[in-house]
Amino acid sequence: MLTHDATLRELETLRLRVLAAHLAAPYPVMIRIRGAQALNRLTADIDALDGVPLRLMLPLIAGGSVQILALVSLWWLVAPEVAVWVVVGYCIGAALIFGAMARRTLPVSRRAGVAGQAFRTRLIDMIRARRDLAVYGRLSAQAEAVMAAEQRGLGLRRRLDGAERMAGAALAVLATIIAAGALGIGMALTQAGRIEPGFAALGFFAALALAETLVPLRRAVSDRGRMADAARRVALDLGDVVPKADVAGPNGYEVRLRDVTLRRPTTGSAIVSVFFL
Numbered sequence: 001m002l003t004h005d006a007t008l009r010e011l012e013t014l015r016l017r018v019l020a021a022h023l024a025a026p027y028p029v030m031i032r033i034r035g036a037q038a039l040n041r042l043t044a045d046i047d048a049l050d051g052v053p054l055r056l057m058l059p060l061i062a063g064g065s066v067q068i069l070a071l072v073s074l075w076w077l078v079a080p081e082v083a084v085w086v087v088v089g090y091c092i093g094a095a096l097i098f099g100a101m102a103r104r105t106l107p108v109s110r111r112a113g114v115a116g117q118a119f120r121t122r123l124i125d126m127i128r129a130r131r132d133l134a135v136y137g138r139l140s141a142q143a144e145a146v147m148a149a150e151q152r153g154l155g156l157r158r159r160l161d162g163a164e165r166m167a168g169a170a171l172a173v174l175a176t177i178i179a180a181g182a183l184g185i186g187m188a189l190t191q192a193g194r195i196e197p198g199f200a201a202l203g204f205f206a207a208l209a210l211a212e213t214l215v216p217l218r219r220a221v222s223d224r225g226r227m228a229d230a231a232r233r234v235a236l237d238l239g240d241v242v243p244k245a246d247v248a249g250p251n252g253y254e255v256r257l258r259d260v261t262l263r264r265p266t267t268g269s270a271i272v273s274v275f276f277l
Helices: 002-023 027-032 036-048 051-077 080-128 130-135 139-191 197-213 217-222 224-238
Strands: 257-263 270-275
Touching: 002 036, 002 051, 002 224, 036 080, 036 224, 051 080, 051 197, 051 217, 051 224, 080 130, 080 139, 080 197, 080 217, 080 224, 130 139, 139 197, 139 217, 217 224
Parallel strands: none
Antiparallel strands: 257 270
């Protein structure tokens, strides 16, 4: 509950910062955010960033801490050979498995994010313009475009799920190899009289349990492409927030503006208005 509360508070702060950045942006930049596609993209990007702390950082920190604690405990209770075999084996094996998975899922995850945004944008456009589309006979074509985007997104998500299942199978094989090696090393040390049989079993069961520290990282690796693109776009949206000037004088006097001119760079036209603040 604490981690979810911290994540939700951070996302709230991020949304406020993005809103402040757009409010302080120049008019040509601000006007682009009014489109349904831009608003949908901005909302989806911020929602995608909730996976960074929950599915990436927290499991990585927790898993690394448990691995370090297991290294110290097994070194002290069992034997250095068992501790090094178990922890180093999991670290190297997980790095190889997740590295191969990341290379496979990175472009697919990015395309899945784009397909999801395309589906939502087309659906919103169809709902808003359903009467006009029906009048011009384009409602069925728009519905087919919406379903095509959804089918493309489903296909990409199935590929991500397949990559996750393959990574899970590889992690299961890795856990079997590590546990078997820990049992073999423990038996050899027991026969040599260095440790008791119970401590050899302790190393075996610890090797099996440590496999659970790697399982939560599969989802984060599969979504890394979508999260990286979202973080890059949100960072561009943030920019430099320009603080608003205080319109009140030092003694509370009002500030009056007259003949304020607004020029749009696209048309070059000028609008003259008088404001009283």
